[in-house]
Amino acid sequence: MIIDIHAHLDLGDDSVISRMLERGWADVVALSSLIGGAFPSEEELCQANDHVLEWMQRYPGRVVGFAYVNPRLGDASLRELERCIALGMKGVKLWISVFADDRRVDPFVEMASRAAMPLLAHAWVKTTGNLPFESRPEHVARLAARHPEARFILAHFGGEWETGAKAARDCPNLYVDVSGSLAEMDEVGTLVRSVGAERVLFGTDNSNFHYCLGKVQGARLSDEQRVKILSENAKSLLGI
Numbered sequence: 001m002i003i004d005i006h007a008h009l010d011l012g013d014d015s016v017i018s019r020m021l022e023r024g025w026a027d028v029v030a031l032s033s034l035i036g037g038a039f040p041s042e043e044e045l046c047q048a049n050d051h052v053l054e055w056m057q058r059y060p061g062r063v064v065g066f067a068y069v070n071p072r073l074g075d076a077s078l079r080e081l082e083r084c085i086a087l088g089m090k091g092v093k094l095w096i097s098v099f100a101d102d103r104r105v106d107p108f109v110e111m112a113s114r115a116a117m118p119l120l121a122h123a124w125v126k127t128t129g130n131l132p133f134e135s136r137p138e139h140v141a142r143l144a145a146r147h148p149e150a151r152f153i154l155a156h157f158g159g160e161w162e163t164g165a166k167a168a169r170d171c172p173n174l175y176v177d178v179s180g181s182l183a184e185m186d187e188v189g190t191l192v193r194s195v196g197a198e199r200v201l202f203g204t205d206n207s208n209f210h211y212c213l214g215k216v217q218g219a220r221l222s223d224e225q226r227v228k229i230l231s232e233n234a235k236s237l238l239g240i
Contacts, residue, residue, distance in 0.1 A: 001027045002213075003234035006120060006155055006179045006203030009033040009051050016206050021059055025209050027231070028240065031055055032066035032093035032120070038133070039097050040068065042076045049084050056088065064238055065089035066120055070097045071104035078107055085115045090238050091153075092119040100135040101142040109143070113150040118175070118237050121152060124159030137167035144174040151237060156180025156205055161187040165194040172199075175237065178215050178229070179203035188219035188229075197225040201234055 004026040007017055010033045020026040033051045036044030045068055052065040067084035069077050069092055081092065092112045098104055100121045112119050121143070123135040130136065137158030144152045152171075156179045158164030168174045176195060178188055180203075191200055204212045216229050234240075 001231040002202060003028045003030070003231045003238075004204050004209075005030045005153065005201040005234050005237075006177045006205050007031050008206050009055065010035045010048065012206055017055070020204075020209055021062055025213075026204075028062050028064060028234075029059075030064045030066055030091060030120075030203075030234070030238065032068050032091075034068060034093075034095060036068075036070075038095060038131070039072065040070050042073055042080065045070060045073070045077060045080050049080065049089070052089070053084075053087055064091065064240065066091035066093040068093045068095070069108050071102060071108060072097050074104070078111060081108060081111055085111070085117070089117070090240070091117050094119060094121045096122060096131055096134045098133050100139040101146070105143060106147070109147045109150050113147065116239060118151040118153055120155055120177075122155045123164070124156075125163050126159070137164045141167040141171050141174060144171040148173055151175065153177055153201065153237075156203070157187070157191070161191060165191045168195050168199070175199045175201050175233065177201040177203035177205075179205035179212055180207060183211065183215050183218075186220065188215050189221060192219070192221060192225060192229075197221070197228045198233060200229045201237070202230045 033048035035048035048068045055063045121140045154176045
């Protein structure tokens with residue numbers, strides 16, 4: 001069984017997702033929509049999450065919805081998250097509307113934690129400099145440390161796997177997904193040695209499925225560790 005913990009609609013070609021599901025590459029895909037871009041309005045958040053709900057209905061049991069939120073909108077976005085929880089979504093997606101450790105994120109973490117939903121937080125490290133309000137791994141780690149009762153996913157290694165592994169090492173409630181980074185020798189193995197196989201998750205971020213799978217299959221891991229990364233950790237995290 002393979003679970004893709006990190007995939008998107010409305011960011012490139014949505015047929016990438018349908019191919020993964022219909023060709024049996026991924027058994028379950030955790031899906032969010034990014035309609036509205038970095039700073040979505042209340043209406044755009046509703047449109048984005050409605051699109052995910054349509055896919056949940058199209059692929060029942062195989063698409064897990066992650067609600068897109070914008071903490072800048074405050075109570076309006078919290079109400080939208082509450083709606084998504086009521087409609088069966090199982091996670092929260094935070095992109096680049098604010099830094100992950102911004103205090104405006106706290107109410108969303110608290111609501112997600114009460115619903116046993118993990119929060120998937122984008123983070124990246126760019127030599128040319130990050131976008132405005134684009135988190136680095138340290139921002140996500142600080143948020144996770146502030147909310148030890150909640151569970152978080154550091155997206156795509158934090159964009160640079162050594163930095164991501166270091167940031168996540170001492171945060172037992174912070175998982176790391178392996179999507180979206182370059183494939184380098186022993187990066188997944190180093191991540192496993194740093195945080196433990198129990199906190200590593202398979203994801204694609206809409207990238208080439210087999211390229212992302214190769215990072216895990218080519219790593220020096222035991223079969224048990226691979227199964228945890230490809231499915232078991234995500235099943236536990238999502239309650240499926």
